[in-house]
Amino acid sequence: MLSPTSQVLVRNKEIxxxxKWIFVNPPEADIFSALSNSEIFGFHQFYDVFQQCPKNDKHVFSAHYPVTQANTPNSDLFDGAVIYMPKSKEQAAFLIANMAACVKSGGNIYLVGENKSGIKSxxxxxxxxxQRVNKIDSARHCSLFCALIEQSFTFxxxxFVQYKEIQVKDTLCKIAFLPGIFNAGALDPATQLLIENLPEKLTGRVLDFACGSGVIxxxxxxxxxxxxLTLSDVSAIAIFCSQRSxxxxxxxxxxxxxxxLSEVNHKFDAVLTNPPFHTGIKTDYSVTDKFIKEVKFALLPKGTLMLVANRFLPYPDIIKGSLPMLSTLAQTSKFNLYRAQK
Ligand SMILES: C[S@@+](CC[C@H](N)C(=O)[O-])C[C@H]1O[C@@H](n2cnc3c(N)ncnc32)[C@H](O)[C@@H]1O
Structure with missing residues (x-):
């Protein structure tokens, strides 16, 4: 079943x-088969949806769409772009600037999103x-806006890349951030708890799972x-920032x-993580639940997992079901740092 945002696009499919169109961050690959035009390309910042798409040059997984309009032939530009409203307005502004350089003068950029996502602004x-932005449709608790592009832009x-120096105890690291990265420009308190308690002895292969900016x-x-060291994340923005960091x-x-862990092939002496969870109307920790159940296969014998999380999340029980030894290494009023060993 298509997401409500994609359903709104299908309602307007004649547009x-x-x-030649480019769709940015659709939440599911099915939108490409739901529309009849075969000249619809995909720009994906999320690897899970990119993986569901046909493996051809129509689909790009990247932090930004590789274009600078100054030297791009007109035939390579798009007649229009459709951006699915991301979580943050900063990321929306980044994607709009990127798409403005991908669309021909006279083309349109559409923005579709749930009404609660901030799309109303x-x-x-x-x-x-x-300056020519119009509301085109409103349905399924979503809105569709259209902006006319009247000149060419470069990107x-x-x-958009920012570097911040972050200090924990005696160690200073320079960390890269792009709009849309987790906790842009600052150190998350849960991440800080993990870094402050990194083991004195750390050897062999180490995985920073769900690495974000790569700070851990x-x-x-x-x-x-x-x-x-290996770092992994589902987000192309995280991959970009981690490489820069x-x-x-x-x-x-x-x-x-x-x-x-779908593309993580090695086995590790240690896995370090501040894993994802989604707080919306309902707390969703399904990605981390699955990760904890699978991490034993990514650990070498005696390998350790260090996981920091909100205290209310039911991870101790899930970890106990996966790894034999579990302790709480450190805690604050909000977060616990768990250590488990295979
Ligand atoms: C809580 S943030 C932690 C980021 C970073 N480690 C830090 O501490 O600042 C969680 C990260 O999980 C990533 N993530 C979300 N879903 C994921 C998935 N299915 N697979 C891998 N990473 C995922 C997000 O992109 C985000 O970077």
């Missing part, structure tokens, strides 16, 4: 029947790009330069795009 999000991702992996490698600290590591 997308002609020309679409006018403001388009301020630097278009340079470097203008960078601190681990800076304090233990001999580890063989490693480079900014002269550290080596392999950064892997992966939905859960």
């Amino acid at each position: 997308f029947e002609q020309g 679409a006018d403001k999000l388009f301020t630097n790009i278009s 340079d991702v470097e203008k 992996g960078c601190f681990a490698a800076k304090n233990h330069p001999d580890i063989i 490693l480079a900014a600290n002269n550290l080596k590591g392999t950064v892997v795009a992966s939905n859960g």
